[in-house]
Amino acid sequence: MLPGLDGLRFSHWQAARREDGIVVLALDRQDAAVNALSQDVLIELGDIVERLAIDPPKGVVFRSAKPSGFIAGADLKEFQEFDRKGTVDDAIRRGQAVFQKVAELPCPTVAAIHGFCMGGGTELALACDYRVASNHGSTRIGLPETKLGIFPGWGGSARLPRLVGAPAAMDMMLTGRTLSASAARGIGLVDKLAEPAVLEDAAAALALKGLQRPFGQRFKGWASNTWPARKVLAPQMAKQVARKAKKDQYPAPYALISTWERAGGKGIQARLDAERRAVVKLAGTATARNLIRIFFLTERLKGLGGKDHGIRHVHVVGAGVMGGDIAAWSAYKGFEVTLQDREQRFIDGALERAQALFAKKVRDEAKRPAVAARLKGDLAGDGVAAADLVIEAIIENPEAKRALYETLEPRLKPDALLTTNTSSIPLDELREHIDRPAQFAGLHYFNPVASMPLVEIVQHDRLDPATVQRLAAFCKALDKFPVPVAGTPGFLVNRVLFPYMLEAATAYAEGIPGVVIDKAAVRFGMPMGPIELIDTVGLDVAQGVGAELSPFLGLQLPAALATVEPGKRGKKDGQGIYAWKDGRAVKPEAPQGYAAPSDLEDRLILPLLNEAVACLHDGVVADADLLDAGVIFGTGFAPFRGGPIQHIRAAGADALVEKLKTLQARHGDRFAPRPGWDNPLLRQPPE
Known part of the structure; x- marks a missing residue:
């Protein structure tokens, strides 16, 4: 046992002292294929760091004992459980406190990174004095929390802007983009690159010798976080985010910008407190819960196929x-x-x-x-x-x-x-x-x-x-x-999508401008409007799918899809319902003063939900989770809503059935509730 660590028994961390006096702490999470930061892992690390602070070594190197990578981030299953119990605040406080102990160690600290380094793993690395990364192509470093409806909460958003400058830091956090080792070195997140075989040695050498970061990086880290810089940059960042995400649908990027704007110039503890309060609030939103659920759906889909x-x-x-x-x-x-x-x-x-x-x-x-x-x-x-x-x-x-x-x-x-x-x-x-x-x-x-x-x-x-x-x-x-x-007509995605596109084409044939129809769908959270989508997939393709599905679903093709003129098949011809220029739809503006019908959004979205219920009833997929995953990844269905079935649970199945009946009375039997709305699964609380 190392001096200062006598009496401690480790389940997840391995401690060893090198001949050069550097202590290496290697994470090998027990009974897990990859390293993720559970509360047990953090508590154990906190105990180790407290002991090391009493009798500091010449330096400490943090590395992974698993070949797959450094640290994948926080344990999201545990995070979901904390959310259910209302103890997210405690979990955030603990992570921040442990990493702050690392930052305050009275000896040099270095993170030796190989493979994936995500979320909480990157935040641990940021709490260290230096970072060395393997130059192998598999090394990826990121803070992807905004993709989960939150933002880095264990000090990542408090430390990264000071290290690499606010523009580079905020771009990395707002997009959730991962960086290669060389790209991370380029912005100053990583101090040195090393061959995998000598990664630990390179980290130990850096701990012993130290490093003076270039003046330009140090100046940028200071200047870009001053009050004037924050007041100028924050609105620009929010404007860029608004081009891709709406605040009421995806609040995390806006909360990150606001937190940095208000607290980015304060001391570390004030920055950590502001970070914690914002992340705890975000964790309780439906968006965060749905995006985390989608993460687990992706893991399930990846697990459907082995390697052989x-x-x-x-x-x-x-x-x-x-x-x-x-x-x-x-x-x-x-x-x-x-x-x-x-x-x-x-x-x-x-x-x-x-x-x-x-x-x-x-x-x-x-x-x-x-x-x-x-x-x-x-x-x-x-x-x-x-x-x-x-x-x-x-x-x-x-x-x-x-x-x-x-x-x-x-x-x-x-x-x-x-x-x-x-x-x-x-x-x-x-x-x-x-x-x-x-x-x-x-x-x-x-x-x-x-x-x-x-x-x-x-x-x-x-x-x-x-x-x-x-x-x-x-x-x-x-x-x-x-x-x-199942191999029934339209399978899952096209069967669910077709009634949505068909209703859009019907509304267009009634004289509702295409741009108005598209705006209603985008406002709901779809990645593009259905009229633009018809043009994108091609009117000829939509017609072919329609010819196959219309008899099966008992629907009628409107004029826009019944006949397709040669050379006017949509985006690929440069002309469809819209004209297309440089790959973009040229959408005529709606007539001045035009007001969209009050039931337009329901007319578009409810046929999609109606058919999703029918698909679940007919066993087109094995269960509701696979249905939600398929429709999200196959159509882009509003991820923040968690998929059609999750949205039905949140909106209330009975209320949606009543809306369908109202539309049926107003617009016709194509809105009649399909079989399956009596499924008890639809009346469970949203997951």
């Missing part, structure tokens, strides 16, 4: 927008990909788009040729025989798809998987005449492939569960969230 997908070579048939982009993304993520179409010009266009993706995503120019080489045009379809996974992405026509499968399946390897990117056709219609239906499934991506995080794994009654597991693992390797869904 057995897929190396992907063959994509169809080089249109979806097929070409699926092929490019697969190549970017490390798979060998061959891309087939009936004409070389379609393949060439897809390869050009792929080069643009690689130029954007692969910042190291020297690595781009290797990425590009993984994607090959394949007019003759020779790649089918070598493929582990074939993805069909041709036109939405059942006969054409079945004819293609007849030519593909005889050439497949015995263990190869055949999938379709159909967006709405029931798989029971497609699996007929397939010799190996157990290895046939839907793999439904969303447009644009590079930015939409969801992939629906579409099932049918003769599908082998092992195929679903392999496809889920493949999605995980693509950094996509897989959601298994």
Whole structure:
């Protein structure tokens, strides 16, 4: 046992004294794959630091004993429990107090960072005198708390602006963006970079020798936090945030700016107190609770697929927008990909788009040729025989798809998987005449492939569960969230989204301006309005999905979707319901003095909620959580509301049914409550 630590028994921290006199405290949280800061971990650290303060060593290095990374942040499950018990204030106080003890240690302290360093891990590093980071590409440092509806509460928001200057610090916290080790070094968050093998030695050497930060960084840390600077910068920051998030929907960024503006020039304890009060208040909001719930939903989706997908070579048939982009993304993520179409010009266009993706995503120019080489045009379809996974992405026509499968399946390897990117056709219609239906499934991506995080794994009654597991693992390797869904028309996302888009098109046909319709949806929290969305996905695509879903849902296509003029399919043609310029919709202003109908928001949103209830009732997904996750990540449904089912619970299922009945009486039977509103799950308190 080390001097000063006699009598202490550690469950999570390992303490060792090096020959150079530096004490190394390594975190290895008991019974956990990754390090997260629970209250037990913090209490133990507090006891250790108190003892070290009595008889200080030459220096202290904090590191992780786990190969996966430094510290992933606070234990969010424990945080949820504190929220339920009303003890968040106690938890915030404890974390701040422990890290302040670290900051006040009468010896140099250094954080040795490798792998992920997030949230509370970064806050511990900020409490140290210095930070050394592994220059390995896996190192990422961040304070992502605003994505959870709060902001750094264990001293991060109090310390970072003083260290790197307010503009860089606030940008990092407001966006939740993570930084590479070199980027963190560039803003002054990290003092030195080191090879992984000598990380601890480099940290110990820094503790012994110290470091004088450049005058420019020290001046920036002081000047950007003065009263005049805060008064100038805070409104500018709030204005930038307002472009992306509304204060009543996402209060955390605004609270962070306000707290810094009021207290950023005070002493450390006053800054910590202001931080704590603001974070405790935010933690009790519905937004924070919903965003934390969504975090756990993402963890569940990641866990659906293991690592063993057995897929190396992907063959994509169809080089249109979806097929070409699926092929490019697969190549970017490390798979060998061959891309087939009936004409070389379609393949060439897809390869050009792929080069643009690689130029954007692969910042190291020297690595781009290797990425590009993984994607090959394949007019003759020779790649089918070598493929582990074939993805069909041709036109939405059942006969054409079945004819293609007849030519593909005889050439497949015995263990190869055949999938379709159909967006709405029931798989029971497609699996007929397939010799190996157990290895046939839907793999439904969303447009644009590079930015939409969801992939629906579409099932049918003769599908082998092992195929679903392999496809889920493949999605995980693509950094996509897989959601298994039933193979009924529209699956989950399009089935829920279509009534919403259809009602928007109906309202537009009635003469309600598109810009008014879009504003109503955005005001609710949707990422873009439904009229703009129709143009973005393409009126031709919307028409195809509508033709498949309308009979199933008993709905009628309005004129805007019933006939689509050539060259006016939306964004891709530069003209649809709106004109498009430089990738942006040109929206005509509403007539002066125009007042939107009072029930417009209900007309748009309630059909979506109505169909979500029907999907849950019909077993399209396994449970309500998967439904909420699928609709959030597949449509962008207002994350701060927690998903359709969570929103129904918060708004009151009975009240929403009454609203549907009112709309039914006013506008027609398309608003009739769908089966499933009597589900007790809808009347539980919001999670």
